[in-house]
Amino acid sequence: MSKKQLIIFDTTLRDGEQSPGAAMTQDEKLRIALALQRLRVDVIEAGFAAASPGDFAAIQAIARELTDTTVCSLARANAGDVTKAGEALKLARRKRIHTFIATSPIHMEMKLRMAPEQVLESAVGAVKLARQFTDDVEFSAEDAVRSDMDFLCRIFEAAIKAGATTINVPDTVGYSIPGLWGERMRQLIERVPNADKVIWSTHCHNDLGLAVANSLAAVQAGALQVECTINGLGERAGNASLEEIVMAVKTRADVFDVETRIDATQIVPCSRLVSTITGYPVQPNKAIVGANAFAHESGIHQDGVLKHRETYEIMRAEDVGWAANKLTLGKLSGRAAFRARLEELGYKFRSEAELAEAFARFKDLADKKHEIFDEDLQMLVTQADAARSEDRVQLEWMETTSKTGTRPIAKVALNLEGEIHEVQAQGDGPVDAVFAAIEKLIGSGSKLLLYSVNAITTGTDSQGEVTVRLAKDGRVVNGLGADTDIIIASAKAYINAINRLEVPISAHPQRTFEPVP
Numbered sequence: 001m002s003k004k005q006l007i008i009f010d011t012t013l014r015d016g017e018q019s020p021g022a023a024m025t026q027d028e029k030l031r032i033a034l035a036l037q038r039l040r041v042d043v044i045e046a047g048f049a050a051a052s053p054g055d056f057a058a059i060q061a062i063a064r065e066l067t068d069t070t071v072c073s074l075a076r077a078n079a080g081d082v083t084k085a086g087e088a089l090k091l092a093r094r095k096r097i098h099t100f101i102a103t104s105p106i107h108m109e110m111k112l113r114m115a116p117e118q119v120l121e122s123a124v125g126a127v128k129l130a131r132q133f134t135d136d137v138e139f140s141a142e143d144a145v146r147s148d149m150d151f152l153c154r155i156f157e158a159a160i161k162a163g164a165t166t167i168n169v170p171d172t173v174g175y176s177i178p179g180l181w182g183e184r185m186r187q188l189i190e191r192v193p194n195a196d197k198v199i200w201s202t203h204c205h206n207d208l209g210l211a212v213a214n215s216l217a218a219v220q221a222g223a224l225q226v227e228c229t230i231n232g233l234g235e236r237a238g239n240a241s242l243e244e245i246v247m248a249v250k251t252r253a254d255v256f257d258v259e260t261r262i263d264a265t266q267i268v269p270c271s272r273l274v275s276t277i278t279g280y281p282v283q284p285n286k287a288i289v290g291a292n293a294f295a296h297e298s299g300i301h302q303d304g305v306l307k308h309r310e311t312y313e314i315m316r317a318e319d320v321g322w323a324a325n326k327l328t329l330g331k332l333s334g335r336a337a338f339r340a341r342l343e344e345l346g347y348k349f350r351s352e353a354e355l356a357e358a359f360a361r362f363k364d365l366a367d368k369k370h371e372i373f374d375e376d377l378q379m380l381v382t383q384a385d386a387a388r389s390e391d392r393v394q395l396e397w398m399e400t401t402s403k404t405g406t407r408p409i410a411k412v413a414l415n416l417e418g419e420i421h422e423v424q425a426q427g428d429g430p431v432d433a434v435f436a437a438i439e440k441l442i443g444s445g446s447k448l449l450l451y452s453v454n455a456i457t458t459g460t461d462s463q464g465e466v467t468v469r470l471a472k473d474g475r476v477v478n479g480l481g482a483d484t485d486i487i488i489a490s491a492k493a494y495i496n497a498i499n500r501l502e503v504p505i506s507a508h509p510q511r512t513f514e515p516v517p
Contacts, residue, residue, distance in 0.1 A: 003256075003257055003259045004224060004258050004259075005224070005258065005259060005260070005261065006224055006225070006226065006249060006259065007199065007201075007224060007225035008041050008042050008043070008225075008228065008242060008245070008246065008261075009041075009042065009045065009201065009225050009226065009227040009228070010044050010045065010230070011045040011203075011228070011229055011234075012032060012229040012230045012233055012242075013032060013033065013045060013046050013058075014046065014048055014074055015045070015229060015235065015239055016229040016230070016233035016239070016278070017278075018234065018235045019233055019234060019235060019238070019278065019280060020449075020476040021278075021469050021476045021477050021478035022233065022280060023477070023500075024058075024277060024278065026057055029046070029047070029061075029062065030058070030065060031277070031346050031381075032274060032277060033046060033062045033066060034066075034346035035266070035273050035274075035346050036069065036230075036270065037066055037067075037069045038263065038266050039262060039263055039270050040068070040069075040263045040266075041069055041242075042070060042225075042261065043069065043070040043071075043072050043096060043225075044062070044069050044070070045072045045073070046059040046063070046071050046072065047059045047073060047074070048075070049074075049075065049081070049084040049088040049089075050075060050076070050080060050081040056084065056087075056088050059071070059073050059088040059089065060088050060090075060091065063088065063089050063090070063092035064091050064092075066092070066093070067093055069094065070092075070094040070136065071092040071094065071095055072089075072096040072098050072138070073085035073089055073096075073097060073098065074100070075098065075099045075100075075126070075130070076099070076101065077099050077100060077101035078122065079125070079126075081126075082099055082129045082130050082133075085097045085098075085099075085130070086130070086133030086134070089133065094136070095133070095134045096136040096137070096138060096166075097130040097134055097136075097137050098140065098168075099123075099126040099127060099130055099137070099138070099139055099140070100139065100140035101119055101123050101140075101142060102119070102141075102142040103119060103141040103142065103143065103144060103147040103155055104142075104143035104144075104145075104146040104147045105146075105147075105148065106143075106146065107146075119155070123155055123158065124158050124159065126139075127139055127162035127163050127164045128162045130163075131162075131163040136165055136166075137164050138166035138168055138201070139156075139166070139167055139168065140168040140169075140170055140203065141155060141156070142170060142172050143170070143173060144169045144170050144171070144172070144184075145171040145173065145176045145184075149184070149187065149188075152169075152188060153191050153192050156188065156192045156195075157193050157194070160193075160194045160197060161194070164198060165199065166198060166199045166200075166201050166225060167188075167195075167201065168201040168202070168203055168227065169184070169185060169201065169202050169203070169218070169223075170202070170203040170205075170227075171202075171203070171205055173207060174206055174207025175207070175208070176204070176210070177208070178217035179217070181202075181218055182214075182218060182221040183221070185202065185222060185223055186221040186222060188200070189222045199224050199225050200218075200222055200225070201223060201224075201225035201226070202215050202219075202226055202227065203227035203240075204218075204227075204239070204240050205234065205235070205236065205237065205239060206232060206234070206236075206237040207236055207237045211232070211237075211238070211240035212244045212245060212248070214240070215245055216248055219256060220256070224258065226240065226245050227240070228240040228242040228245050229241070230242050230243070230270055231243075231274055231286070231289065233274065233278065233280060242267075243287070243288040243289055244287050244288060246264060246267070247264065247287075247288050247315060247320065250264065250315075251314055251315050264320050264321070265318070265319065265320065266321055267288060267320040267321050268288075268320055269345075269374065272289075272375055272378065273346075273378055276465065276480070277382055278478065279469070279479070280467070288320055289320070294317040329341060329362070329366075329372045329377070330372060331363065331366035331367060333366075333372075335359050338358075338362055339355060339359075341374075341377060342381065345377060345378060347381050358380065361380055362380060365380060365463075365484075368484045369484055373456075375456045376456060379463060382480065382482075392416065393414055393415070393416060393442065393498050393499055393505070394495070395412075395413075395415075395488075395491055395492060395495055396413040396415050397412075397413045398410065398411065398412045398487075398491055399411040399412075400430040400433060400434065402429070407426045407427065407428070407433075408426065408428075408429055408430040408432070409424055409425070409433055410424060410425055410427065410433035410436070411424040411437070412424070412434060412437040412438060412441070412491070414438065414441050414442075416441065416442075416505055421441050423437050423440045423441050424437055425437040425439075431451070431487060434487060435490075435494055438491065438498070442498055442505065444470070444498055444501060444503040446471060446472040446498070446503065447470065447472070448468065448470060449469040449470065449471050450467065450469035450478075451466070451467075451469075451490075452466065452467040453465070453466050453489075454467075462484070463482045463483060463484055463489070464482065464483060464484070464485075464486040464489045465480070465481075465489070466480070466482070466486065466489040466492070467479070467480060467493060468480075468490070468493040468494050469497070470494075470497045470498070472501050472503060475501065477497050477500040479492075479493040479495070479497025479498070479499075479500060481493030481494070481495075481496055
């Protein structure tokens with residue numbers, strides 16, 4: 001008996017981007033979309049077309065490029081949002097509009113200020129309008145977890161009658177537990193008229209750490225679509241992790257009567273790309289994609305695995321892409337091989353000048369680091385995207401001095417809107433001194449929320465990947481930097497975050513070297 005296909009709906013580019021500081025450029029979104037297509041994701045929610053001109057343009061760009069994956073735009077249940085979504089998706093080979101409205105009493109009363117009948121009317125109108133742009137329309141009842149079951153049945157019945165082809169049941173606030181969520185999905189499928197005419201979907205948040213468990217419970221109750229993100233990225237505690245959903249279904253084929261079309265060998269490369277671009281590191285013990293996911297420290301475990309892998313491993317590391325970080329290029333590699341490998345990784349150069357600039361950075365890295373892996377190439381391109389020549393603040397050079405018993409000193413020279421300024425400062429460590437020096441020149445007044453360091457690959461000559469998260473006036477941004485020298489990588493990350501904050505650069509009194517006591 002053949003299994004049903006479980007549709008994997010990835011919302012990394014929409015819900016994932018709502019993580020603090022995880023905003024992506026259009027080029028970065030396109031690179032992730034192409035990686036998701038290689039992963040063979042069924043539907044990519046590319047953004048929220050009505051949210052901003054940037055989101056609209058990114059959805060358009062992705063719609064033009066993708067050939068094998070449905071491109072989706074989110075839209076609130078109003079005519080303006082739905083029309084914007086339809087326009088952004090116009091060139092997509094496969095398109096979906098995903099329209100939603102809140103249905104819980106607290107959301108309807110406190111947020112929407114609408115009566116239930118008004119909410120139902122808006123839902124029906126949005127679905128009908130969306131059908132004018134595409135035959136593939138999804139309707140979601142936001143905060144379904146806290147919604148009245150009878151009202152959910154009514155609004156889902158009306159949405160199906162209006163032309164919705166997918167009905168999504170979201171646990172928007174991560175409130176449910178698996179037994180209750182599975183039962184809610186089961187009851188909806190049993191009670192809603194024409195339930196067999198649509199795909200039932202679930203979208204679970206991870207506030208209680210149960211997003212994956214709730215999603216899988218919904219699948220066992222009849223859901224044939226799961227909405228998820230790479231690395232579980234998303235608002236607050238995040239979403240259900242795509243990699244965990246996929247590998248749970250694959251590994252426990254004895255339990256689930258569904259299968260996906262995902263190419264699991266692309267999971268780790270896609271995870272690393274998303275982590276690099278968003279500046280959200282993957283915790284070492286993260287299931288499937290964490291650095292320790294297939295590591296064995298215990299002597300008993302090591303002995304068992306050496307004798308027979310399946311004593312302690314329920315899946316093979318290479319099946320999810322852990323063998324993908326092979327050596328690809330070296331200092332003797334030519335420009336054609338460099339271009340070809342990056343194109344295989346989903347990056348296309350827009351001009352010969354851009355290729356020449358990237359190749360020069362590659363050669364510089366190859367002089368510092370003997371072995372160049374795919375992760376190094378991805379970081380190289382990501383850094384180029386993060387540090388454009390038009391950036392107002394650029395690092396010219398820096399020098400740090402640190403020895404036992406004295407406070408470290410950093411000397412930093414920055415190009416500020418075309419003018420070179422130099423300064424030095426002390427700190428509790430060399431990184432702190434560098435940040436203090438930069439702040440003397442910029443005076444951003446921002447607050448450092450996060451400083452994170454990760455090795456991109458193995459070995460003592462590995463590039464260090466540094467993420468810096470800054471906040472200013474309610475805005476949060478991530479800055480990214482990489483170098484074989486961690487202090488330089490830290491400076492690059494801080495400057496990248498400053499540029500993203502777009503703080504004013506005014507005349508500042510500390511733009512010359514000063515004596516350090």
